[in-house]
Amino acid sequence: MTPVRGVAAVDPIDALVERIVTEEHDALRQAFAEGAEFAVTHMESPSERMLHRLECASLEPHLDLRARWSAGHRRRLHDDRTYRLPLPALVTRESARGLSGVRSCKVCWPNVHGTEPRPLRRLQARGIRSHHIGHVLSTDDGHSLGTIVRSAHQTGADLFGQRQEVVEIITTARTMQYSPSDHVFIWDLPTDEEAIRRKTQLFERFGPGFAPTY
Structure with missing residues (x-):
């Protein structure tokens, strides 16, 4: 043709x-x-x-x-x-x-x-960043502590006047404070958004x- x-x-x-x-x-x-x-x-x-x-x-x-x-x-x-x-x-x-x-x-x-157990990701509290907002913070056995809304690194003094660093993580359910080296867990899943x-x-x-x- x-x-x-x-x-x-x-x-x-x-x-x-x-x-x-x-x-x-x-x-x-x-x-x-x-x-x-x-x-x-x-x-x-x-x-x-x-x-x-x-x-x-x-x-x-x-x-x-x-x-x-x-x-x-x-x-x-x-x-x-x-x-x-x-x-x-x-x-x-x-x-x-x-x-x-x-x-x-x-x-x-x-x-x-x-x-099936939820897939979890373990990281140190100091490793929580803005891209983790929207993910679920959890206990080491996968129990939800709420969806991460904000995190902040704070420096202050403890009861003995010693310098102390704290990582504050605010979720939809509560406010948690961790030492920077503490291990925290998040659901290793896509966010709801x-x-x-x-x-x-x-x-x-x-x-x-x-x-x-x-």
């Missing part, structure tokens, strides 16, 4: 990728509409299957449908038009509870059975009533 003058020819692989992306988006959108809250990656490899919350940061590359088709993958598609990239399986909470042999992501802590932002982006991408965005 002779290309029409002034109209750029459409690369057949580009056209095929667009069709695949549209089909994948429709499949994910349908699962989202059916109440999916979690995703399983690497379904094609039983030993690597991993369960994530949908808003998990490590899941994002799997849901960026067009960006997944790198030059290398496009070359494979050129050689084999049936070639496809594995798509995460979106599942409901009930279905996730019935899964076996699936590891839980340590970034988002799916905890579908409510029995991050989770809400990612959930909103997911709804805009796959939710009913929104135009498809790939």
